[in-house]
Amino acid sequence: MTNQTSRPKVTVCRGIFPEVLAQLESVFDVVHNQQDDVWSAQELIERLQGQDGAFTTGSERISGELLQACPQLKICANMAVGFNNFDLPAMTAAGVQGTNAPDVLTETTADFGFALMMATARRVAESEHFLRAGHWTRWSYDMFCGSDIHGATLGILGMGRIGQAIAKRGFHGFGMKVVYHNRSRLAPDLEASCGAQYVDKATLLAQADHLVLVLPYSAESHHTIGAAELALMKPSATLTNIARGGIVDDAALARALRERQIAAAGLDVFEGEPSVHPDLLNVPNVVLTPHIASATLATRKAMAQLAADNLMRFFASGEVLTPVNTLAAR
Numbered sequence: 200m201t202n203q204t205s206r207p208k209v210t211v212c213r214g215i216f217p218e219v220l221a222q223l224e225s226v227f228d229v230v231h232n233q234q235d236d237v238w239s240a241q242e243l244i245e246r247l248q249g250q251d252g253a254f255t256t257g258s259e260r261i262s263g264e265l266l267q268a269c270p271q272l273k274i275c276a277n278m279a280v281g282f283n284n285f286d287l288p289a290m291t292a293a294g295v296q297g298t299n300a301p302d303v304l305t306e307t308t309a310d311f312g313f314a315l316m317m318a319t320a321r322r323v324a325e326s327e328h329f330l331r332a333g334h335w336t337r338w339s340y341d342m343f344c345g346s347d348i349h350g351a352t353l354g355i356l357g358m359g360r361i362g363q364a365i366a367k368r369g370f371h372g373f374g375m376k377v378v379y380h381n382r383s384r385l386a387p388d389l390e391a392s393c394g395a396q397y398v399d400k401a402t403l404l405a406q407a408d409h410l411v412l413v414l415p416y417s418a419e420s421h422h423t424i425g426a427a428e429l430a431l432m433k434p435s436a437t438l439t440n441i442a443r444g445g446i447v448d449d450a451a452l453a454r455a456l457r458e459r460q461i462a463a464a465g466l467d468v469f470e471g472e473p474s475v476h477p478d479l480l481n482v483p484n485v486v487l488t489p490h491i492a493s494a495t496l497a498t499r500k501a502m503a504q505l506a507a508d509n510l511m512r513f514f515a516s517g518e519v520l521t522p523v524n525t526l527a528a529r
């Protein structure tokens with residue numbers, strides 16, 4: 200039981216579900232942000248000064264500078280599977296535990312990746328805008344013809360849990376041929392379970408009718424898809440990014456879409472989001488969504504609960520459920 204007189208101090212950096220906040224408030228002294236302001240780097244430092252723990256989202260950058268200014272901080276629990284907002288080496292050096300929110304969002308995010316890919320291939324958004332604008336006056340044989348999903352080749356770059364869940368949908372549900380590229384090849388039984396064949400990156404780009412990006416962002420994966428990679432893709436291909444902004448060179452992609460070097464793209468994540476490259480807003484053959492791949496109520500609640508559970512477990516026992524770094528024994 201947490202002692203009322205020495206309760207850990209925790210800052211919840213963004214608005215969260217009231218029932219999850221209530222659990223945290225029952226065991227911690229909580230600074231919350233239920234008005235859901237996005238704090239600047241300086242404001243974040245101010246709100247974390249003297250605090251023992253932080254409930255973070257992908258919007259809060261936990262930098263070396265912040266860690267120096269907040270030496271009392273012991274844990275940052277991210278309500279996201281990605282944790283590229285953490286300077287992980289700096290956190291580990293400072294003895295700060297990081298946690299993320301994996302697994303609970305896998306199927307929901309895979310559903311969305313598939314939906315965005317289908318919307319992109321079948322021109323759902325573009326044709327909806329056309330209809331709303333009052334342009335639909337007659338049927339025509341080639342109006343908004345897109346490309347098939349069933350029987351097509353699904354390419355997956357980044358074959359972690361979410362990539363595998365998307366592959367299963369394509370292989371078992373839509374009879375797709377599935378090819379993938381990943382830093383490491385999956386074990387044969389895992390490959391068989393999602394009907395996926397390992398290929399090198401150039402082959403993936405050349406073969407995919409629908410390429411889906413599901414790899415984590417890091418300095419190494421910055422602009423993994425740029426002008427050179429787009430040039431290797433089929434002119435009929437689609438590209439879907441549900442991973443992170445920065446993995447795709449958005450300016451190069453806008454150019455490729457405008458010049459019909461590829462047919463279409465579906466993007467849930469952007470370089471510098473929530474800003475979106477203006478050139479992407481000016482091409483018709485792209486479906487744009489505001490980073491909502493994990494956004495179902497049930498999944499967002501599960502993610503928030505997992506982040507809260509990590510904080511509660513950490514201060515009760517020193518253990519966490521889903522660590523992203525390993526600290527030297529204290």
Ligand code: GLV
Pocket residue numbers: 257278279280281282304442493
């Ligand atoms: C969402 O982008 C996440 O990392 O959970």
